[in-house]
Amino acid sequence: MRRLWQYRRSVVMTWLISYMVVLFIPIVLSAAVYGQTEKTLEAQIRRGSDSLLDQMQGSVDNQVESMKRLVAQVYANVTVQNLFYSNKFSRGDYRYDLYEITQDLKDLRAAYTTFDDFYIYWTQGDSVVMPYVYKEADAALDDFYHEGNLSLAEWKQQVRSINQRGFLTSSRTSETGEKQTFLNFISSFPADTDNQSAGSVVVMINTERLLSVITGAREFSGGHVLLLNETGGVLMGSDVSGPEILSEFSRFNGDSGSLSGTYQGEPSQFYYSRSANSDLTYATVVPDRVVWKEAAYVRNLTYSSIAFSLFGGIVLTFIFLRRNYKPIGKLMRVLSRQADEGSKSQTNEFQFIERALSETMDEKDRIHLRMKQQNNQLRANFIARLCKGRIEQQIPHEDALTTFGISFPTDQFAVLLFYLEEYKPFLERMAELQISDPLKLMPFIVTNVTEEIIGQHHNGYMAEIDDMLACLIGLREEKDNADQLQQLAEETRQFIKTKFEIELSIAVSGIHTSVSGISEAYKEALDVMEYKLVMGNRETIDYESWQRGHEAQSKSGYYYPLQMEQQLINYVKVGDEDKARRLLEEIMNRNFRQDSLSVELARCLMFDLVGTFIKTMEDGRHSEETLQLNHPWAFDRLAGLKTVKDIHVQLESMLQDVCTYYAAKFETNKSRIRQEELEELTVSIKQFVLDHYDNVNLNISLIGETFSMKSTYLSKLFKDQSGESLSDYMSRVRIEHVKRLLREEKATLQEVAGRCGFNDMNTFMRTFKKMEGITPGQYKKLS
Numbered sequence: 001m002r003r004l005w006q007y008r009r010s011v012v013m014t015w016l017i018s019y020m021v022v023l024f025i026p027i028v029l030s031a032a033v034y035g036q037t038e039k040t041l042e043a044q045i046r047r048g049s050d051s052l053l054d055q056m057q058g059s060v061d062n063q064v065e066s067m068k069r070l071v072a073q074v075y076a077n078v079t080v081q082n083l084f085y086s087n088k089f090s091r092g093d094y095r096y097d098l099y100e101i102t103q104d105l106k107d108l109r110a111a112y113t114t115f116d117d118f119y120i121y122w123t124q125g126d127s128v129v130m131p132y133v134y135k136e137a138d139a140a141l142d143d144f145y146h147e148g149n150l151s152l153a154e155w156k157q158q159v160r161s162i163n164q165r166g167f168l169t170s171s172r173t174s175e176t177g178e179k180q181t182f183l184n185f186i187s188s189f190p191a192d193t194d195n196q197s198a199g200s201v202v203v204m205i206n207t208e209r210l211l212s213v214i215t216g217a218r219e220f221s222g223g224h225v226l227l228l229n230e231t232g233g234v235l236m237g238s239d240v241s242g243p244e245i246l247s248e249f250s251r252f253n254g255d256s257g258s259l260s261g262t263y264q265g266e267p268s269q270f271y272y273s274r275s276a277n278s279d280l281t282y283a284t285v286v287p288d289r290v291v292w293k294e295a296a297y298v299r300n301l302t303y304s305s306i307a308f309s310l311f312g313g314i315v316l317t318f319i320f321l322r323r324n325y326k327p328i329g330k331l332m333r334v335l336s337r338q339a340d341e342g343s344k345s346q347t348n349e350f351q352f353i354e355r356a357l358s359e360t361m362d363e364k365d366r367i368h369l370r371m372k373q374q375n376n377q378l379r380a381n382f383i384a385r386l387c388k389g390r391i392e393q394q395i396p397h398e399d400a401l402t403t404f405g406i407s408f409p410t411d412q413f414a415v416l417l418f419y420l421e422e423y424k425p426f427l428e429r430m431a432e433l434q435i436s437d438p439l440k441l442m443p444f445i446v447t448n449v450t451e452e453i454i455g456q457h458h459n460g461y462m463a464e465i466d467d468m469l470a471c472l473i474g475l476r477e478e479k480d481n482a483d484q485l486q487q488l489a490e491e492t493r494q495f496i497k498t499k500f501e502i503e504l505s506i507a508v509s510g511i512h513t514s515v516s517g518i519s520e521a522y523k524e525a526l527d528v529m530e531y532k533l534v535m536g537n538r539e540t541i542d543y544e545s546w547q548r549g550h551e552a553q554s555k556s557g558y559y560y561p562l563q564m565e566q567q568l569i570n571y572v573k574v575g576d577e578d579k580a581r582r583l584l585e586e587i588m589n590r591n592f593r594q595d596s597l598s599v600e601l602a603r604c605l606m607f608d609l610v611g612t613f614i615k616t617m618e619d620g621r622h623s624e625e626t627l628q629l630n631h632p633w634a635f636d637r638l639a640g641l642k643t644v645k646d647i648h649v650q651l652e653s654m655l656q657d658v659c660t661y662y663a664a665k666f667e668t669n670k671s672r673i674r675q676e677e678l679e680e681l682t683v684s685i686k687q688f689v690l691d692h693y694d695n696v697n698l699n700i701s702l703i704g705e706t707f708s709m710k711s712t713y714l715s716k717l718f719k720d721q722s723g724e725s726l727s728d729y730m731s732r733v734r735i736e737h738v739k740r741l742l743r744e745e746k747a748t749l750q751e752v753a754g755r756c757g758f759n760d761m762n763t764f765m766r767t768f769k770k771m772e773g774i775t776p777g778q779y780k781k782l783s
Contacts, residue, residue: 023313049271121159164188223286230279379404380463389519408474418469422503508542575663
């Protein structure tokens with residue numbers, strides 16, 4: 001290891017790393033093959049599970065669909081409707097109706113042969129109606145759930161529930177002593193006028209019949225099949241010893257999918273699919289030991305091949321290293337006689353050889369580059385003096401032009417000025433490429449691109465003048481070249497923007513004759529550039545177009561009438577940010593859609609807009625506080641901004657905060673008023689109940705008519721506000737008055753019930769016991 005450390009900067013280490021990389025390629029490929037094998041096996045298990053789920057879902061969904069059709073036909077039976085929603089039971093003339101229903105069920109029995117049993121539970125008569133016969137509930141329970149898991153109380157709780165529509169697993173012992181399990185579909189009838197249960201339809205199907213269709217698929221996957229309800233309870237499954245509730249059910253997201261988890265303490269894969277026409281979920285559970293059983297051989301083979309490749313590769317690597325380094329070592333011994341020990345220890349062998357051979361050539365290139373840089377700087381200073389009109393009389397300018405390699409084919413000149421607007425993407429790109437000092441690189445790029453494009457038609461020479469780049473152009477043809485210069489400038493701007501992500505503003509001067517006219521062209525380009533910097537435009541504009549628009553706009557001023565100012569203030573005060581923003585955009589477009597507004601008028605318009613914004617905030621102290629919190633230097637920044645675009649962006653940012661405040665304030669007031677109205681309505685309803693509790697016709701519908709509201713909506717509002725349903729509140733008020741009368745007067749229970757709004761003693765007795773836990777008679781004795 002110590003000898004290897006001595007070669008840490010040597011080419012030996014580079015070769016060693018290269019050989020090791022090559023060595024690890026087959027190892028990585030082996031690992032990739034093993035990973036792909038795992039995925040293939042997992043996909044095979046998934047396909048088997050998906051096939052199983054599809055098979056199970058198709059079978060069960062068809063049964064569920066048949067159950068729903070059967071229930072719908074029972075609901076639609078006229079005889080059932082007449083019996084369940086009438087007072088025939090109290091009159092005692094209901095037995096013939098029961099007989100007719102049994103006959104109708106007999107016909108349905110012949111149509112739905114796939115169901116083991118089905119029956120109708122009738123709440124008023126506490127009876128069960130079946131095909132051919134009807135029985136009392138207690139006797140019928142023993143027929144359907146003999147020695148099963150359902151007690152009489154549990155069964156009645158299910159069939160007497162309101163809005164019940166779901167599945168229940170039950171069991172019974174047949175006459176032969178066989179234990180049978182059934183899947184029960186329970187669907188309750190709509191509640192009667194007293195909101196009491198009318199009854200339920202129950203359809204039973206043997207779970208063994210459903211599981212028999214998926215036996216083959218279950219043996220293929222080696223897992224378990226489960227049918228789950230909406231809470232994760234196991235309705236049926238191939239695993240008879242499985243849990244009653246699947247713990248991983250809460251992680252089932254979406255209509256179908258798979259996940260890893262634990263089933264009965266064993267790591268397993270879960271695959272699930274939700275039914276499209278019910279709340280059922282179909283799931284398969286495959287233990288991990290089944291999934292990875294087939295991968296054991298591939299894993300062992302992969303590990304063996306990796307170990308063999310690693311050992312053989314290391315041996316061959318050291319043999320090739322020793323053989324390949326011998327010629328390099330001889331060459332190093334020859335070159336190191338004239339080199340110092342420090343330079344040899346800091347680099348590897350190839351770098352040392354390269355440095356020794358290139359040092360002489362580098363020195364020559366540095367001298368040549370230094371002379372070229374000095375010549376470019378002198379030429380740039382000469383061009384700057386020409387543009388500013390500072391021509392030295394002692395030296396003829398023809399000699400100076402020849403000295404610096406500048407030639408003008410004709411006596412016509414123009415000047416282009418370049419200003420770097422945005423170059424952040426360029427800097428980020430250079431940082432990724434690890435380019436040092438990219439700010440110095442940008443002028444170099446602009447100079448070379450401009451001279452290349454301009455040089456195709458005219459002679460162009462670049463120079464840096466006062467933080468900008470200037471291009472002095474000598475036209476090759478004596479004709480009107482203004483449009484051509486505009487096109488060349490725009491081509492240059494677009495090329496630099498596309499290739500280097502540098503945004504430029506370019507000002508094009510007019511065409512002047514003689515060398516003395518160069519300074520006039522430079523002044524014109526400066527005027528145009530000043531306008532562009534203030535307006536914030538990133539484009540190319542020539543002096544003649546700008547001059548024509550400038551003269552026209554200076555005569556007409558800018559567009560910002562008082563009506564539009566007042567409209568902008570109104571939009572802000574009502575919190576309508578969209579309309580306020582569109583109006584601000586309209587003002588900007590009306591004044592700046594053409595490059596014709598003078599700098600002075602543009603600044604005046606911006607100050608007018610700032611003044612409008614300040615006037616808007618004078619009526620909203622809280623808006624101003626919010627603005628100062630989010631933009632603590634907002635007004636200082638507005639006063640210090642130089643371009644129209646920057647002021648526009650700042651105004652929009654401030655506009656958003658103020659509009660948001662006003663809109664939020666409006667919604668708060670609206671919510672508060674609505675809440676007060678609901679509280680007042682709740683108090684009125686309570687008072688109405690207190691005033692009319694003795695009215696036997698007092699119900700939710702009567703209260704809804706009194707307050708001109710739908711009963712369902714009124715009941716929901718009351719419960720949301722008071723936390724108690726309206727029917728419970730009416731019952732509580734009546735029971736309180738019943739208790740008072742029982743304590744203070746010696747009236748009969750029927751008389752007390754009638755005075756407190758109860759017209760039915762059964763309802764009175766049931767309500768009193770529900771709320772007090774004892775009967776009215778017991779309460780009267782205690783008081």
